Amino acid sequence: MVNFIWAFFIIAGIIYGVITNNYEVLNTEILESSKTTLEMVLKMFPLVALWTGIMNIAKESKLLDKFSKAVAPILGKLFPEIPKGHESLGYIASNIVINMFGLGNAATPFGLKAMKSLQEINKDKTTASRSMITFLVLNTTGFTLIPTTVISLRMMHGSANPTDIVITSLIATTLSTVAGLIIDRIVAKKRACKK
Amino acid sequence: MTLISNIFIPLLVLFVVLYGIIKKVNVYDVFVNGAKEGVEIGISTFPYMLGMILGVNILIKSNVLDFILSFLNPFFELIKVPMDILPMALLRPVSGSASLSVLNNILQNFGADSFIGRLASTIQGSTDTTIYILTLYFGTVGIKKIRYSLWVGLLADLVGIISSIIVVSILF
Numbered sequence: 465m466v467n468f469i470w471a472f473f474i475i476a477g478i479i480y481g482v483i484t485n486n487y488e489v490l491n492t493e494i495l496e497s498s499k500t501t502l503e504m505v506l507k508m509f510p511l512v513a514l515w516t517g518i519m520n521i522a523k524e525s526k527l528l529d530k531f532s533k534a535v536a537p538i539l540g541k542l543f544p545e546i547p548k549g550h551e552s553l554g555y556i557a558s559n560i561v562i563n564m565f566g567l568g569n570a571a572t573p574f575g576l577k578a579m580k581s582l583q584e585i586n587k588d589k590t591t592a593s594r595s596m597i598t599f600l601v602l603n604t605t606g607f608t609l610i611p612t613t614v615i616s617l618r619m620m621h622g623s624a625n626p627t628d629i630v631i632t633s634l635i636a637t638t639l640s641t642v643a644g645l646i647i648d649r650i651v652a653k654k655r656a657c658k659k
Numbered sequence: 660m661t662l663i664s665n666i667f668i669p670l671l672v673l674f675v676v677l678y679g680i681i682k683k684v685n686v687y688d689v690f691v692n693g694a695k696e697g698v699e700i701g702i703s704t705f706p707y708m709l710g711m712i713l714g715v716n717i718l719i720k721s722n723v724l725d726f727i728l729s730f731l732n733p734f735f736e737l738i739k740v741p742m743d744i745l746p747m748a749l750l751r752p753v754s755g756s757a758s759l760s761v762l763n764n765i766l767q768n769f770g771a772d773s774f775i776g777r778l779a780s781t782i783q784g785s786t787d788t789t790i791y792i793l794t795l796y797f798g799t800v801g802i803k804k805i806r807y808s809l810w811v812g813l814l815a816d817l818v819g820i821i822s823s824i825i826v827v828s829i830l831f
Contacts (some may be wrong), residue, residue, distance in 0.1 A: 466794070466805060477717035486721060493720045497713040497741060505708060509701020513694040522675045522691025525682040558795045565667050568787075576700050576799050583800040591804040592797060597811070600796055604752075604812040605819065606787025614784040623771030632777065632830055633784035638823040640786060644815030651807050 508572065515573035519555075528554040542602075542645065543595045552581035556599055564609045575603060594652050601648045603640040609634065661681040669682055702797060707798030711791060715754045724749060740824060741775050752789040752816045759783065778827045 481490040522528045529645035534555035539546075539636050546552055555578035562571040578599060585591040611633050678688040718724065728745050730782050735742055743765060750758040765779045789812040 469790070469809075470710065473718040476723050477714075477719075477721035480723035480726060481717075481721035484722065487721050490717060491715045494713065497716050498709060500716070501705065501709040501712045504712070505701060505705050507702075509698060511670045512701045513697030516697030516700065517690040517692075517694035518672060518675055520689050521679040521684060521686050523693075524684045524689045525675075525679040526677065526679050527682075562667075567668065570668060572795075573697060573700075575796060576704075579796050579800045583802075590802060592802050592806050592808055596797075597806060597808040598801070599810055600793060601811050601815060603796070604727075604787050604789035604792050605815045606785065608784065611784030613759065613779075614762070614780045617759070617766060618771045618776075618780055621763075621771040621776075623766075623776075626771070629777055629780040629784055632781040632823065635826045636781055636785035636819050639822040640815045640819030641775040643818040644811060647811050647814055651811060651822070653799035655807070657819065 466620060484530065499655055505619065510570070510574065511569055512573040516577060519577060522554075523551065531557060531616065541567075543598060545595050546582070547585070550581070552578050552585070552595075560602060560607070563603070566606060567612070569612045575599075597652070598645070598648050601644040602641065605637060607637050607641045704795055704799050707794050711794045715757070715790075719750070719754065719757050723775070733750060741778075743769070743775055744778055744824075748778050748820045751786050751820070752813055753791075754787040755791060759789075774827070775831060777831055778823060781823040781827050782820055785823055786816050789813055791814055 475506065478490060483489055484639065528551055532551055533549045535557040536548050536553055538546065539557060555574050559574040559578055561573050562574060563622060582593060582596050582599065615626050616631065664689045676686055709725060713785060724746060731745065747758055747761045750761055762779045762783045766776050792806060793808060793812060
């Protein structure tokens with residue numbers, strides 16, 4: 465599926481660009497994308513290192529275990545395949561909480577640690593597990609209490625009330641999160657029956 | 660709310676370090692070891708990000724999206740949704756920075772407190788870059804078969820965008 469989408473982006477883009485005489489732009493874009501990626505990774509990986517460092521303290525001091533056990537009753541329902549008190553629950557909960565405060569950049573390292581931890585209990589290392597998919601559906605629906613970037617952008621453009629989209633965003637993101645989780649659960653159950 | 664956002668991270672760091680010291684953990688050494696792992700994670704994401712950014716940039720800069728959108732025009736006029744919101748809705752799952760720049764343009768051209776300004780803000784605030792997240796997270800741990808995750812994610816995005824349109828229409 466990703467292979468297909470990726471190929472579509474590139475093939476459709478280049479063919480259309482060539483037809484519309486836009487290949488100069490394409491030329492720069494193709495060559496520049498490695499630079500753009502490097503800049504993005506350079507921006508991200510120090511943050512990842514910072515938070516995996518802090519999280520390692522939480523892990524060694526058993527704080528993470530405590531947190532995992534505390535959230536297990538809630539998250540256990542969403543992730544029935546994760547063993548009770550497994551450390552991945554702690555990472556997942558941290559990722560969700562930090563995302564809720566609109567700190568997407570700080571949440572990513574916790575998400576990556578959660579994926580690594582889920583991979584350890586994954587039976588087939590090249591295939592996504594059900595828990596991984598549920599976790600990523602939660603992430604892609606972007607459940608946020610305060611969309612900080614949008615608010616600051618609205619401030620910049622002179623909104624009389626930059627935060628008045630908080631309520632609408634919250635309603636929309638809640639609906640999409642609930643929908644995502646329901647669809648995820650239905651599909652997971654159907655797949656399990658087929659096997 | 661912004662105050663909570665700002666104070667959250669300092670308090671979290673304080674709490675974790677304090678708890679570590681109380682539990683007699685060698686906090687500095689443990690931090691450095693954890694950070695090492697972070698460096699590895701960060702670098703291992705590069706090839707996946709490169710692939711995705713290459714594809715997304717070609718798609719966006721070639722303007723092929725506008726071409727595809729022109730076919731959807733009549734349909735959107737029919738259901739009375741402003742056309743200008745479409746690039747935003749289509750780009751949101753693909754690229755965070757691209758949809759942010761569309762949002763920026765909308766706020767500039769129509770005003771932050773216009774209907775479409777609020778709608779675009781709500782869409783940006785209520786969904787996330789599905790394709791980017793899946794690429795990054797699955798790529799980092801070496802998952803090749805992502806199964807049904809992509810279309811569940813995109814379907815949820817669609818629900819989010821439709822909900823945004825409905826909620827903003829009702830509340831404003």
